[in-house]
Every structure is written in structure tokens, then in C-alpha cells.
Amino acid sequence: MDRASTAMNLLAEIRSSGRIERAEWIRVRGLVQGVGFRPTVWRLAQRHGLRGWVANDERGVSIRVCGLEHELERFVRALVDEAPSLARVEHIERERAELLPADAAFVIAPSRFAAGEARTEVASDVATCADCLLEVFDSGARRYRYPFTNCTHCGPRLSIIAALPYDRVATTMRSFAMCEQCEREYDDPSDRRFHAQPIACPACGPRVWLEHRDGTPLNTSALDAVDAAAELIRTGHIVAIKGLGGFQLACDAGDQIAVSRLRRSKHRERKPFALMARDVEMLRRYCDVGAQEEVLLRSAAAPIVIMQRTPDADVAASVAPGITTLGAMLPNTPLHHLLLRNLERPIVLTSGNLSDEPQCIANEEARAKLAKIADYFLVHDRDIERRVDDSVQRVVAGAPRMLRRARGYAPAQLPLPPGFANAPTILAMGADLKNSFCLIRDGEAIVSHHIGDLADASTHADYARSIYDYLRLFEGRPAGIAIDLHPEYRSAKHGRELAEDRGLPLAGVQHHHAHIAACMAENDIALNEVPVLGVALDGLGFGDDGNLWGGEFLLTDYVYCNRVATFKPVPMLGGEQAIRQPWRSTYAHLVAAMGWQRFTEEYGQLELHAFLRDKPLAALDSMLAAGVNCPPASSCGRLFDAVAAAAGVCREQALYEGQAAIEFEALADCATLDQEDARIAYAFELTATALPAIDAAPMWHELLADLQRSTPVPVISARFHKGLAIALVRVIERLRSVTSFDTVALSGGVWQNSVLLEQVLQRLAGCGLRVLTHRQVPSHDGGLALGQAVVAAARALKVRH
Numbered sequence: 001m002d003r004a005s006t007a008m009n010l011l012a013e014i015r016s017s018g019r020i021e022r023a024e025w026i027r028v029r030g031l032v033q034g035v036g037f038r039p040t041v042w043r044l045a046q047r048h049g050l051r052g053w054v055a056n057d058e059r060g061v062s063i064r065v066c067g068l069e070h071e072l073e074r075f076v077r078a079l080v081d082e083a084p085s086l087a088r089v090e091h092i093e094r095e096r097a098e099l100l101p102a103d104a105a106f107v108i109a110p111s112r113f114a115a116g117e118a119r120t121e122v123a124s125d126v127a128t129c130a131d132c133l134l135e136v137f138d139s140g141a142r143r144y145r146y147p148f149t150n151c152t153h154c155g156p157r158l159s160i161i162a163a164l165p166y167d168r169v170a171t172t173m174r175s176f177a178m179c180e181q182c183e184r185e186y187d188d189p190s191d192r193r194f195h196a197q198p199i200a201c202p203a204c205g206p207r208v209w210l211e212h213r214d215g216t217p218l219n220t221s222a223l224d225a226v227d228a229a230a231e232l233i234r235t236g237h238i239v240a241i242k243g244l245g246g247f248q249l250a251c252d253a254g255d256q257i258a259v260s261r262l263r264r265s266k267h268r269e270r271k272p273f274a275l276m277a278r279d280v281e282m283l284r285r286y287c288d289v290g291a292q293e294e295v296l297l298r299s300a301a302a303p304i305v306i307m308q309r310t311p312d313a314d315v316a317a318s319v320a321p322g323i324t325t326l327g328a329m330l331p332n333t334p335l336h337h338l339l340l341r342n343l344e345r346p347i348v349l350t351s352g353n354l355s356d357e358p359q360c361i362a363n364e365e366a367r368a369k370l371a372k373i374a375d376y377f378l379v380h381d382r383d384i385e386r387r388v389d390d391s392v393q394r395v396v397a398g399a400p401r402m403l404r405r406a407r408g409y410a411p412a413q414l415p416l417p418p419g420f421a422n423a424p425t426i427l428a429m430g431a432d433l434k435n436s437f438c439l440i441r442d443g444e445a446i447v448s449h450h451i452g453d454l455a456d457a458s459t460h461a462d463y464a465r466s467i468y469d470y471l472r473l474f475e476g477r478p479a480g481i482a483i484d485l486h487p488e489y490r491s492a493k494h495g496r497e498l499a500e501d502r503g504l505p506l507a508g509v510q511h512h513h514a515h516i517a518a519c520m521a522e523n524d525i526a527l528n529e530v531p532v533l534g535v536a537l538d539g540l541g542f543g544d545d546g547n548l549w550g551g552e553f554l555l556t557d558y559v560y561c562n563r564v565a566t567f568k569p570v571p572m573l574g575g576e577q578a579i580r581q582p583w584r585s586t587y588a589h590l591v592a593a594m595g596w597q598r599f600t601e602e603y604g605q606l607e608l609h610a611f612l613r614d615k616p617l618a619a620l621d622s623m624l625a626a627g628v629n630c631p632p633a634s635s636c637g638r639l640f641d642a643v644a645a646a647a648g649v650c651r652e653q654a655l656y657e658g659q660a661a662i663e664f665e666a667l668a669d670c671a672t673l674d675q676e677d678a679r680i681a682y683a684f685e686l687t688a689t690a691l692p693a694i695d696a697a698p699m700w701h702e703l704l705a706d707l708q709r710s711t712p713v714p715v716i717s718a719r720f721h722k723g724l725a726i727a728l729v730r731v732i733e734r735l736r737s738v739t740s741f742d743t744v745a746l747s748g749g750v751w752q753n754s755v756l757l758e759q760v761l762q763r764l765a766g767c768g769l770r771v772l773t774h775r776q777v778p779s780h781d782g783g784l785a786l787g788q789a790v791v792a793a794a795r796a797l798k799v800r801h
Helices: 003-017 037-047 069-081 130-136 180-187 222-234 256-266 291-298 334-340 363-370 457-473 490-502 511-522 582-593 596-603 607-613 617-626 636-646 659-667 670-675 697-708 713-738 754-764 781-800
Strands: 021-031 051-057 060-068 088-097 106-108 208-212 239-242 247-252 274-276 304-308 325-329 347-351 376-380 392-396 399-404 426-428 438-441 444-447 480-484 506-509 532-542 548-556 561-567 632-635 693-695 743-747 770-772
Touching: 021 069, 037 051, 037 060, 037 069, 037 106, 060 069, 069 088, 130 334, 208 222, 222 239, 222 247, 222 334, 222 376, 239 334, 239 363, 247 256, 247 363, 256 347, 291 304, 291 392, 291 399, 334 376, 363 376, 392 754, 426 781, 438 781, 444 781, 457 490, 480 490, 480 781, 490 506, 506 511, 506 781, 511 532, 511 548, 511 561, 511 743, 511 781, 532 632, 532 636, 532 713, 548 636, 548 713, 561 632, 561 713, 582 596, 582 607, 582 617, 582 636, 582 697, 596 607, 596 697, 632 636, 636 659, 636 697, 659 713, 659 754, 670 713, 693 713, 697 713, 713 754, 743 754
Parallel strands: 051 106, 239 376, 274 325, 304 392, 426 480, 480 506, 532 743, 548 632, 561 693, 743 770
Antiparallel strands: 021 060, 021 088, 051 060, 208 376, 239 247, 247 347, 274 347, 304 325, 392 399, 426 438, 438 444, 532 548, 548 561
């Protein structure tokens, strides 16, 4: 046998015995830093007898590994199958490398961040894990009752990170030197606290104390401060608590006097408060906790979950006036677990701010701004780098829907659909209400945490700081800026300033095109897919024609948007005043539908007529005649305001955005929705004009006739919701008969209405259409920036080609 044959036979024998070795460079991308991924890699390497090293770098985790071929293959599979619970492996790259010495070990190496762009993810703040919670309540444990207990599987992330790489020196924990025991845990790859950057214990970590509103500390030990705060809440006091992402205001949810005082002091007249309960079992006494709601409540994100209130829920009437749901969450830090453990009722837990201002994050700021609200302060000395509000979700039509994307979810990156891999880096500025902004790069979208309403100067300042912060943290270098078309949007003005300062191209994206594009993107609709029919329903958005839109049917892809139907425009009497005073929309709609004289002749005996008659109708009619300060708007949101106010719901003044629609939805009678003949639902008609429009005139006659018959308001609400759903589906079917599409995308703030969404989805179920809805980002303006970003990116890609 010749030498070559001998070598081949020997190689075959080695392969068959599984003794052949291979070495590789492996790069893992995704959410793999700050989540215990490196110690997992170390343990897997030990199990499979491999040698080499693992390290964080600017693009994720890099691994140099060497060992038997079949063990290396099992190791790579396990990187995905056995990744830590908080990790998300999105991509693994493999490349052959030189063999390592046979006596080499496998070690965890220091972070290898090179100068240049960071391409890894920043993890979200995560609720306390079960293992840490056991320690907190174990009297024999070193961290017994320690409010800052955490490990690699839980604790603060986004709220404490100042820079990448995610190492302790780049967090607000840098001022706390680890004790010998914590350092031993931190350095041990087999310990679940290996490289847990916020690691701490009572001997070396942050401390908590209780003080009076005047700043005087109360004479309690650190262990007793939380129990004392709980007792203060139980006895009717309001306590400001420094939480994970900012200060919160707490009181007993069953104490009407305390809740009402909190409302008055905070200047939050009617908007619902959120609750926090000790556990799911306690929550069941107050809310209808379904299986999906329980999963959300117990998840690592631990959001506020909107649930139906139980009939005998023992909460103060002013917790959530005018609605039948409660927003509730479980404790998400050891401090909150300790606070709630001895309380027999949930607490109100709301943002530590005056209404519409940003949440306080610094101790001195909180003392200055909250001293007139809170009686006592439960504070600590771990700084908060970044304000992060609570996330809010609701299960609608069998799926969780994101209403506010913040703690636990932001800034987790969203993969963009096929076709966007080579898109340029785009910064999208979002809207003015419920603002969030978005940075896309490398085929992924980073949607910021919830910022808020930019009309408040301090919120706008926080918005500008957060944009700068994200660009620095993620080393983002935008190649373009995307903004809304509205000339007065503060977000658009800021975008124009940024584009001018940096010499960047500016892309204006129509408001409702952005809504539909966001829905398409989160549902993974490819860049080159055929257009979808978008149904965008919201309050207001600036249209391509310079008018105010808000009820639109759009044949759209990521680049183009064609308006194919709409709602019949109705003037907004007084402009923005119409948003704050719903009766103005009622009057405008009645005049548009039948005129005041006919309304008086046919429905003059109604209480609604008497109410409107006392308003300054002559001045309003003069405005209408002259076309002054009454812009026409095809707004579905204003239609909801008008109908709710006509029925006597939130008629005089709306104290928060969408109040009329929210309270009107809450009243809808389930039996009417489910059992009453659809022919009794209020009728709408579609005009046969060049641009078909939904006309509400027939609906108004039927609604007013019901008011004459003293029909209960819950029945009126149900007939309106059902009738509008029927009208929307008929328009979709009409358009499908003359236009080619097989997908419908539903977006805009009105789709937060669970009754309307469920009614429409039920009716579309048998139409043979694919229906896209929001789950990962809000359907309202909080998701707008994602749509702006993908539209701007798609246009840039089209120009390149």
C-alpha cells in the first residue's frame, strides 16, 4: 500500500473514531452581552472538552475554540439551544482557524472592543429572577432583604448603562467597590453572578433610606426603611419611591382619600392610575387575569397589563374613573417585592412627576419637584443613568398588544424585513405625542424607550438628550434623518436642525404612510412585496394635500403611498380646542350631517340640543362660514369624540388624550355586540366620488333616534362600534373588487380600541385576506418612528438602484 493510501486510511480511521480536531473563530450576534452569555459559553466548552477563549467585542461575542469535530458541532448547536433566558441569538458566523496547543484551557477573556462602531445590543432592564427572590426572602442568605439583589439573569441594564462595552466602570455602579465575597462571585464563571455588572450586597452596594418630605431622614435601619414605607402607605400617606428607571408615587389603592389627594397634587384629573400587587393571586381579586395576561405579568419584562376589572374589586373609585379595566403589574425589583410583601391590597404606583412632565430620576430633582405631592421619600444612592417608564400591554383578539414600549422591551433591536440588509443608517424622529424615536442600521431597528408628549419643554429637552445619548451609546452615524410632514411638529423641527447641523439629507414621511409602514415592518413584509391596503385610523396627521387626515385607506408599499378612500372631512371647530372639548366635534358633525335647523326641528326635545343651544353657536357658525380656525379633518378619532359627547360621555372637556373614546368603548354592551342583528347597527354610507369617502350622516340619524327612545348608552356604544366595523370591512371589500391586494394592515391610535379591532378582525376572518396588526410596537404614534425609518431607508435603497 502506498503512502497516500496509508494516510487516507489513517484519516478515515481517525474520523470514524471521532478523534479528529478542528479549530474555529465563532462570532455570535444578537442580544448576547449583559445576559450571562459568556459564562454559558464557558460551561458548554467545559462540557464538550474544548479549549480556547470567549470575549465580548463591539459586534457581540467572539469565540476562539478548538476540539474534537463532533464536540465542536454539539457546542455550536448548544449556543442556540441552551442560551440564557434573556439572550437572543440572531446570527452565528463560523470560520476555520489554526489548532490551539493541546494543553490550552478555555477561559473568559477581557472585552475586546476596538475603536469604531459598536454593533452589539444593549439589554433591557429585567425583573427580579426567581433565584434572586429566594435569596431576598431567605433569612440565612447573605442578601437577605437586600433591595438591590441581582444576577446576570435579572436587574438593571438600560437604566444604568453609560457607555459600551457593558462593563461595571461604564455603569452607575462604578462608584461601588465590590467586597471580597462579591468579587469572588463576579470572577467565577460557574457562578450565576459572573460579570453581573450591578452585583452588590449589603456590605458594599447601594443603600436605601426613608426621609420626610423636608429631607430629614427618619430614624430607621436600612432593613426597616422599606417596611416603614409600607406602613406609611397602609396608613394613608403618599410615598415617593426611587424605582428602577425613575421615581414613582405610591399610595393604598383602596384608600379613596389618598388616591384623590394624589390626583389633585399630581394634576392628573382623570387619566387612570396603574396598580402594583404582591402576586397574581392578589390580582385575581381585582382583575380578570387570563392565561396570556398571567404570562405577561410573570415575564422578565413585567409590564403593566390592562385587564378587565372584577365586579367587586375593592379599589378606590378614582383609580380608574369612567372605565371598566385596570392596569396592573407585579413587583419588578427586590425593593418592590419587599414593599408589597406585607400589604394586603395593591398600591397605586404612578410616575413620579407632575402630569405630562418627565419622571424624576435624581434624588435632588425629586425632592424639589415632588415635595408638594409625597409625604415621604424612599430613596437610594444608585444613580439612574436613563429614565425608563413602565411598559404597558393588553391582550386583544387573542394576542398581546404593546401600548407603551419601555422597561423590559426597549431598546431590544427589531430585525427588519428581507431587502433592508443594506439600508443606510437612518434616524427617525417620531411624532409629537407619545414620542419615541428610531435608529436603523445593519438591517435592524432600535426603537427608543417611550419619551412622551413633546409639548412639555422638559420632555422635549429629555427627547433631545435621549437622541444624543442613543447615538453615542450605539455609536450611530446617521446617513439621513426622517421626519413627519407636519410643519409645526417639534420632532420635525428638531430633525430639520439635526439634518442642517450634520449636513444630512432629510426625508419627509406622510404620517399615515409611516403608520402603515411600521405595521408592515414589524410583520416582516419584504421590501419588494406588492402593495398592501393600509387602514390608518387616528386623531390627526398632516396629509400629502396639506389637509388634516385621520381616517384613511392607503394602497401602499415602503416607497409609495396612494390614498384610495377616506372619511368625509368635517371641520375642527376652534382647531386644537376641538380635541380638548369634544362637544365641538359633536356640533360640527351634526351641522355637516343635517344642519342645525333640521336637528332642531327633528331632535329639539333632546337634552343634547339644550346643551348645545347654550354654546356660542353664532360665533361657531361665523367661523364655519368664513373658514377661519376650523380646518377640515377626515379624522376617525374626532368622530369618536363627537359620538361619545352626543351620548353624554366626556362631553364638556377631555382631560387626557382619547378620554372620550376610551370611556365610550368601556361602556359598549357585550350582548348587543355579540347577539343583536347586524342590521340594527348604525349605518354609514360610501360616497361615489372620485375619492370615495365614508359618510357618517346616516349613522347620526339612527343614533339620535335612539337617544329619543332613551336607549341605554351602552347599547348606543355597541351599535356605533359594530356599525363602524361593518362600514370599514365593506370599504375594504369594495376596494378589493377594483384594486389588487391580498393583505390589509391596520394601524393608528384608534386601533387601540379593543371593541373595534375585534369586530373588524371577526368580519375579515372569512375574506381570504392576510390581516396585519401591531404587537411589538404601539399602533399609535409611539410606533410612528419605525415606519418613518423604513420608508426613508426604502427610498434611499431605490435611489441606489
